[in-house]
Amino acid sequence: MAGIEISALTKEFPGGVQALNGLDLSIADGEFFALLGPSGCGKTTLLRTIAGLETPTSGSVRIGDRDVTRLPPGARNVAMVFQDYALFPHMTIEDNIAYPLKIRRQARETRLKHAHDVGSQLGLDGLMRRRPAELSGGQQQRVALARAVACHPSAFLFDEPLSNLDARLRLEARTFLKRLQRQLGVTTVFVTHDQAEALALADRIAVMEAGRIRQIGTPREVFGRPANTFVAGFIGSTPMNLLPGVVRDGAVLVAAQQLSVLDVPDGEVVVGVRPEYVAVTENGPLAGAVATVENLGTSSLVTVDVDGLSIGAVVPEDREVEPGTRVALNPTRVLVYRDGELVS
Amino acid sequence: MMLVVKRILTYVVMGVGTAFFALPVLWLLSAPLDDTPTYAVRPPRTFSLDNFASIMDNRYAVASLVNSTILSLGTMVLVVSAAALAAYALSRARVPGRDALIYLLLLLSSVVTGTAAMVPIFLLIFQLGLIDSHFGVILVLTGGLLPAAIFLLKDFIDTIPPSFEESARVFGASPLQILRQIVVPVARPGLATIAVWTVVQVWGSFLTPFILLRDPDKQPAAVLVRTFYTEGGSPNLGLIAAFSLLYSIPVVLMYLLAWSRYGFRFHGGIKT
Known part of the structure; x- marks a missing residue:
């Protein structure tokens, strides 16, 4: 058993496609770690580089106390x-097993x-x-899991392990x-x-975009306080409301209405509020x-038109409203982003 | 009404077509057992096995079947092993202009064993000192069959997901182990198909062995059958028919064997 240390990892494919861009990542021993991102963000390349199926252009991979960057896949004990x-x-x-x-x-x-022991352990x-x-x-x-378990590796690498199953399964x-991982x-x-899937399974998640890691954190951190608007838009089963706003004397205004008072410098901002945290009142x-x-x-999920802005709010099943009714919205846990990055 | 007429016409056309192809086969089955065979398709007048006995008497006939076997198996081993390696490499490696290369080879291959190239090929084999040797014929036939074999096998290997080999690599398998334990067994139906196809091609090939083998002791069955004449100079139908029947049995058997084991269905990996 071992942790995984990745430093300054870069992978450039022939033809100039930069799949990984100076990546640093530290995965603790025994941790269940998710690499999350849209397709083409480099997450599979990163996994394959840890496995040794791709050689990095520069940077290093350590598993436990061994530098495995130049080792063939079979010698990495994964x-x-x-x-x-x-x-x-x-x-x-x-x-097979x-x-x-x-x-x-x-x-x-x-x-x-x-093989039979492991097989019966996995039903x-x-x-x-x-x-x-x-x-x-x-x-x-x-x-496939049993075959991985049977060789007692120091790390498991799963590439989209659930994506070929139907929703219920x-x-x-x-x-x-x-x-099993526990x-x-x-x-x-x-x-x-x-x-x-990432939120449900992982101890920690790295959200990736275009070969870079945009945020690393526990599911609670990534969901509750996305570090930038990319993560904010990517995480959550209902998309986060990202609304144009301004800060004036610490007051956060959206559609000229004050949502909260925060300690941020004045200027134009993007205000993020999860629909789950918008109350219909x-x-x-x-x-x-x-x-x-x-x-x-x-x-x-109720979508409300406020001065030309569409704002989503999630209401419990006994509190539904009819389309057309006028309602008021009371957002809580307001996040403020400036230039795409979380400021408060 | 129209439908009935259409259907009758369809069956008539199909019947004529079937008869056209069935007649030679029926002749091949009846003539060898006939004491005095003619070109007509008819049940044997007087049943006899004399024609088969006269094959045994002909000192070249049995040897020619052995020669055919040597040429077929030799070419098959060369074609299957070379095509498997080439197809695997072409399927897995990113070679620029790969498809163009394969199509070009395919195009040229029909020239190699074709009539047009016979003079240069004869000269080439002559200078290599391989006239009248089975090895020379095997080389030429292999050259002619390889491009098509590579093309067919590459298509087959393309359907085997690379994740099979990658998975084995992560478990620590060496390239040779991956080839022996994963790729060859998974590709076996494809390899078997190519093997049967090669044997059938060589078994029936006439021109190349005809030109490159002068010694009747070394000629394969397809070449030898042309010498079966009576003393009077007319085709020895009994001998030709019996010999042709013997000659076609191995090919039929190979088809049946390959069909029963693999059904000529290619199976690759699981669908994703």
């Missing part, structure tokens, strides 16, 4: 689960016994003699994955483009007519 699981179609499940041990020249009996009893094509997506995913697999206590880095600083109501199950 296990990777691929998005398509990469189960070998010509081998049975037991042979035992494959890493075969590479380490363990006797067939030893490695099959070990694969009775499937061990089948071939990957005969298994469901969820089962295949567990086989994904939630089950998420819980399963988190429990049990094993192995440092785990996983890549996802799904912010909900009888009297609040912002007033307008309800434009649309979207049902989210236990709550509804």
Whole structure:
């Protein structure tokens, strides 16, 4: 078991595409760490560089107390689960799980016994003699996990481990994955483009954009206090309201109404408020007519037109409002961004 | 009404077509067993196995089948191993102008074994001192078949996800282990298809061995069958028919074997 240290990591692909740009990152031993970002942000390249499948242009990767930057993938003692699981179609499940041990020249009996132990730990009893094509997506995913577990690595690397499952199965697999990681206590880095998945699973999240890390923090920090407007817009199942505003004598104004008083210099700002933190009330600083109501199950997202601005607010299921009604909005936990960065 | 007429016409056309292709096959099945075969397709007048016996008497006939086997298997080994390596490299490496290269090779390959190149090929093989050697024929046939084999295999290997090999690499497998334990087994149906295809191509090839092998002891069946004449100078139909039947059996068997094991279906990785 080991932490992962990445310093000044840069990866430039032939043709000049800069996938990673001077990245620094420190992942603690036993941590469940998410790399989150839109497609093309470099998160998969970062994971593959940790695995050794890509060589960095410059910078270094350390796993535990070893510098592995120039080591081949097989010498890094990490296990990777691929998005398509990469189960070998010509081998049975037991042979698939035992494959890493075969590479380490363990006797067939030893490695099959070990494969069966790991398999039953992951609920694969009775499937061990089948071939990957005969298994469901969820089962295949567990086989891929079992194969990773079987080689006792110092770190797990998961590339979009849940994205090939359908929505319902994904939630089950998420819980399963988190429990497994807690049990094993192995440092785990996983890549996802799904912010909900990252928030639910990770101890800490790195939000990436265009080869850079825009914020590192716990799910609570990243959700509650996004460091910049990119993270603010990316995290959250309902998009954050990012409203043009001004600060005058410490008063934060949106649509000429005062939302709160903060200790920030005067000037133009962007005001961020999560819809979950906007209360629909009888009297609040912002007033307008309800434009649309979207049902989210236990709550509804209400979009209100305030002086030409569309502001979202989440209301509980028994407090719904009809489109067209005039309401007042009372935003709390107001964040202020200047030049895209959080100032308060 | 129109539909009925249309359907009748369809069946008539299909029937004529089937008969056209079935007649030679039927002749091939009946003539060898006939004492006095003619060009007509008919059940054997007097049933006999004499034609097969006379093949055994012909000192070149059995040897020619052995020669065909040597040429086929030799070419097959060369084509499959070289095409597998080339196709794998072309599938995985980013070579600029890769597709153009493959199409160019494919285009030129029909020239290599074609009639137009026979004189230069003869001279080339002559200068290499490989006239009248099986190895020379194998080399020329391999050269002619390789581009198409590479093209077919590359398409097949393209469907194998690179994550298979990457996964094995992360577990510490060496390139040779990856090739032996992952790539070859996954690509086996493709390799088998190419192997059968190569054998069939060589088994039936006439021009190249005809020109490069002067010694009748070394000629394959496809070349030898042309010498089966009676003393009177007319084709020895009994011998030709019986020999042709023997000659076609291995190919049919290979198709059946490949079909039953792989069904000629390519299977790659799982769908993503």
